[in-house]
Amino acid sequence: MKKLVGIEALAIAVPRRYVDIEDLARARGVDPAKYTSGLGAREMAVADPGEDSVALAATATAQLLRSNNVDPSRIGMLVVGTETGVDHSKPVASHVQGLLKLPRAMRVFDTQHACYGGTAGIMAATEWIASGAAAGRSAVVVCSDIARYGLNTAGEPTQGAGSVALLISEQPDLLAIDVGLNGSCSMDVYDFWRPLGRREAVVDGHYSIQCYLDALSGAYRGWRERALAHEVVRWGPSLPGDQLSRILYHVPFCKMARKAHTQLRLCDLEDAPNAPASTAEAREEQAKSAASYEAQVASSLGLNARIGNVYTASLYLALAGLLQGEGEKLAGQRIGLMSYGSGCAAEFFSGVVGEKAAKRMAQAGIESVMAGRERVSIAEYERIMNLPYEAPDQIAPAPGAFRLAEIKDHKRRYVEGAAS
């Protein structure tokens, strides 16, 4: 029998503070409807320098191991996917290993390709386990990032921060990944990048949306070709994409998931054999189907709308949001996942939701993580954004959470919140 491999459990970490997106719109003299319905945002996480990619990754990983009673000697690989690391050489994963006192006998490394970095790590871990090389061991993959464009920029309402830690194993209680069906599409483009030494990303916003949609088309068609060959989906009365119960997208802002879904449907409508003749305009109208978006996409976006872009973690935040609400209902059903990283790389893959998804999601305690946040004013958000990266607010971390305390002799020192 083919070995099942995939996501056994997950946990999230978010900054302690956030702003309401309508407050931000008013402060910038923008109609709040542009941010709420134009971009699909509600709230935006605000990280201070104490909540860097290491602190968020360590906090999420500690929660993952604690709430699922994971024996650390089971872990043979620890990967952090991030595009906002803290050193040109020492990986974020190495800090996480040290802070959590994890055993030495494991591979520890970071993966980087903009927002795609987390998926690169998940596929490395999944295929390592599927190949048999892991010999029964599991992997932890952490997606951790601070999305930062700067004050008064077009990208400002699409910032955010957070981390999702995932346990990858032969017991995929959350999602058994369809190993080998993945479709990839990569291109050398300058749509979004962050030159060395800069804290803020540089972005060609509208072009980046077009790059995302082009790469999605290539990746989805690659997956569909393999999924058709394996009879996972079929051409028939319904389109192949419609045969997935839900489709999750990389979510730089929630409205992007709607644009992505329209593009995916357009791929099916354009390629359908024996489809009745229709014009490009008619196909575009059909691709926009609000009913299809509501049925397949909308229910996954709750956490993304409250946290904002989390680069590598955004797709997995959508997975957490989906399974938190619908884990029980979706057990045994196949979903699609579309990862995108600027620069650019896209990967479409699929998996089957596990029977224990609802139970595992209850262990993640996401509602209590979200309830622990504090709403701040725009003046406070601007103060935090203006803090130098080496000057974190001196706040005691919550029990079980980590924070950067100081940088001395070019070394970063982190503290852990005492158990309550």
Ligand code: HMG
């Ligand atoms: P913008 O130019 O300020 O906004 O930038 P806009 O004029 O395009 O308006 C946005 C939407 O609001 C439009 O909707 C407007 O019609 C609507 P659309 O036509 O697109 O459907 N709108 C309104 N709606 C209601 N009431 C109103 C109103 N006014 C306008 N009054 C942009 C928007 C997203 C480009 C900008 O915020 C940006 O540059 N963000 C960062 C880049 C980004 O997120 N790109 C996404 C694709 S690339 C990606 O996903 C990778 C990434 O995550 C990085 C990585 O890989 O590492 C970014």
